[in-house]
Amino acid sequence: MIVRSMVFLKNKSLITTQEWSKDELEYVLNKAFELKKTFKKGRYNIHKKLEGYTLIMLFFSPSTRTRNSFEVGMTQLGGHAIYIDADKSWVGRKSESIKDTAKVLSRYADAIGIRIFPNVVKWKYGEANRIIREFEKFSEIPIINFEDDLYHPCQALSDIMTIKEKVNNLKNKKFVISWAYHPRPLPVSVPNSTLLATTRFGLDVTLVHPPGFELDDKIINIAKKNASKNGSSFEITNTLEDAYAGADIVYVKSWGSLKEYGNPQKEKKLRIPYRENWICNDQLMDLTNKNSFFMHCMPIRRNVIATDSVCDGAHSIIYDQAENRLHLQKGLLVSILQS
Amino acid sequence: MIVRSMVFLKNKSLITTQEWSKDELEYVLNKAFELKKTFKKGRYNIHKKLEGYTLIMLFFSPSTRTRNSFEVGMTQLGGHAIYIDADKSWVGRKSESIKDTAKVLSRYADAIGIRIFPNVVKWKYGEANRIIREFEKFSEIPIINFEDDLYHPCQALSDIMTIKEKVNNLKNKKFVISWAYHPRPLPVSVPNSTLLATTRFGLDVTLVHPPGFELDDKIINIAKKNASKNGSSFEITNTLEDAYAGADIVYVKSWGSLKEYGNPQKEKKLRIPYRENWICNDQLMDLTNKNSFFMHCMPIRRNVIATDSVCDGAHSIIYDQAENRLHLQKGLLVSILQS
């Protein structure tokens, strides 16, 4: 008989999934499935688990899914989310240290979510993550990473939830993370977090990108260890056709080259050659398994990242991914505030 | 015996009142009166009809009444309204299509309100309305027009509520919509929606404006049909005195000339000659019936649109109009989310 280790998530911050045990992640996923099952839009069965609770959301960068799913989620749980446009507060100004802001908000609220994109920290690699970790160091309430320059854990966990819904048994299903062209260099947070999460849930992961778009070695090494520890595989290729062949799930995402990180002009030159071919289209999807799934975290630049026919086609589960942000994060909030 | 047709408003969008049947509009009005009657500020009898529900409010343009009345209304119904400054989200950016935004928000929230003024769409006539309709096309939850470049249905319906409160029987009361001077060209949404709504509720409508400030022919034709169908009259004049004479209600509003739509310099030349005389003052109000009412949707530029003595005088019901935004919209929300 196997007894799962006890899970105590109360007050635990989520900066990256890698710092959480598998049991802890499964706990949140189970909580999310449970909340989703007993909730039916239009016939509201409101969960008052977080009545009186406040989540403060600090946005240094724009958001559609993250902001709305968290704010709706808190409402459905009976609590409230405060949206803060960081430009309109003292946060990040010289007049107040992160320590002081974290200490003070801890006295009012019950959790803090923070989003900081690379441009906010002038493309100093890892600086956005460092800021979130500095908040976490001084905060007395849990910090949730709403996406920084390294990680997007809420997205990755929501995607695991979606995959679990669509695929009966994740074990050794072929999961492809494919780079795509985009007119501007985008952060590596989503591919990083997707890699880190999927390699822990038994999927056989293939990462495909053009030469020059390698992800951070540290992330790659952790992903490799995750895979070997979980009896699955992890491969990297530069050939789209090899990657798509026989795939059960294709997760498409653009990201900027780390080689010219923060130099948009030079970086652009690296990206331009792949403009024509690195788009997910029907021909590529035809190489996958018949019942395969197309995933993207959105927002998705249509007919650049993927064609309309893929986005709107039978393989696409992008809106389910977006919806599960709501459910997964409700599970997360209940877990770290009440468990 | 007359049996009213059954009304099913669940999930119905409100883009313009003209697309709703009279019975549907009356249903919302009745619901609003009912909520207003059982609610007493300061001794809160909160209606929990929308507990757990979220209204997402997308503002591309500024607001005082619309935003606050909807947000207070959702609170009084037990739900929540999310205020989104469109500049701070992905909405309207190239990175995400309206389709995708509408589909995603539909997974989280229960209704979406959208405000877009003409300047946001660079004065391309009808473009703001087209955007709202594109949202409506893809949304799985009801869309409420919070004012676009053609319509302001929540204002018009609230005004009908106010008129019903003030005037016992609307049948053949003289209702005047009067143009007024304003230093900038304002949208035609309010005069359009006022025309379309009042001509369906039995009022004898007189539209008065200087030459060159004609409203859209399409709107005028629908208003005429509305009036003839409802056994009332609809007239247009260029003479203020004729319009005000014997009026029961005077609704004053400025709008820009459609002849030079989007050309502020040329448009201004059309407007300037009417600066002195096209202001609602006591002399004009003296031409109306003794117990007549002065209406304006606000914000009102005092002593430009109307004199202080009119705004603050015995005829004025502008604050009641503003208040009824709250009650009418609560009736609307309950109707489209729960009926």
Place this chain on the structure above:
Amino acid sequence: MIVRSMVFLKNKSLITTQEWSKDELEYVLNKAFELKKTFKKGRYNIHKKLEGYTLIMLFFSPSTRTRNSFEVGMTQLGGHAIYIDADKSWVGRKSESIKDTAKVLSRYADAIGIRIFPNVVKWKYGEANRIIREFEKFSEIPIINFEDDLYHPCQALSDIMTIKEKVNNLKNKKFVISWAYHPRPLPVSVPNSTLLATTRFGLDVTLVHPPGFELDDKIINIAKKNASKNGSSFEITNTLEDAYAGADIVYVKSWGSLKEYGNPQKEKKLRIPYRENWICNDQLMDLTNKNSFFMHCMPIRRNVIATDSVCDGAHSIIYDQAENRLHLQKGLLVSILQS
């Protein structure tokens, strides 16, 4: 037997504490202590005293504590706070008078908080306060001063609450308000309100600042009268050592010189000479009583206003001050909305 005069706070605005009786202030403080005692974060005992109520918060200036403590407070009381970035509304624009805004918001909400800093009114002394008073004149619901150019009453009252928690008997405890250097000229609202509040609660107050940084004579005169009426003392000195000697509480705060109010360049010349010495450090704190307290309203520019060792040291109660904003304001809201 002493019978306290009855207190009726329902619908009372708070512009400055000076316009409230001592009994009224004590009423709010007692309500705040009561709410704090029965509330325990993490094990939510939500007070539904303000269910369905809305506080509209008009911010013309940035905020961390004020906004979050009020918004969290309303949530914990079962109500809702609307955050309005004044730039995104009609408020303050030519198109709508303050009268009209106040009248309209009164029809929707239950209280209005307003923050306006001196820069918003181009450093016209007293103009921000005048605007808030104009709102109050026309509003039918209570107005709360969220900090203007003269007063910050919520801060001052919260600080009294904190002092009461830390010091058993306030009578004749030495309370020092010390100026400090800061790179920009800051408003006088906090020193003004601190002076006005502390001199009414029995503290012996010493105000210390360099020559040229005198506060408004009117405020000083009222503070003197407050002190003499309450059997305590009020002194002004230019010597830091005299002030700190034997102090029970040191409240440090920077403010700009009124002599060159609104002339940042000239004002800076007055401030620069005091850059080195007018910082609160361990040496100065060593002159105070052993169990003395260090206070600041935050945000605090560390190592400019006070050293890290003071901010983080044993004397410091700055986070307790910040926390009590929440409790005091909940007491205030309940008092003016329900008492």
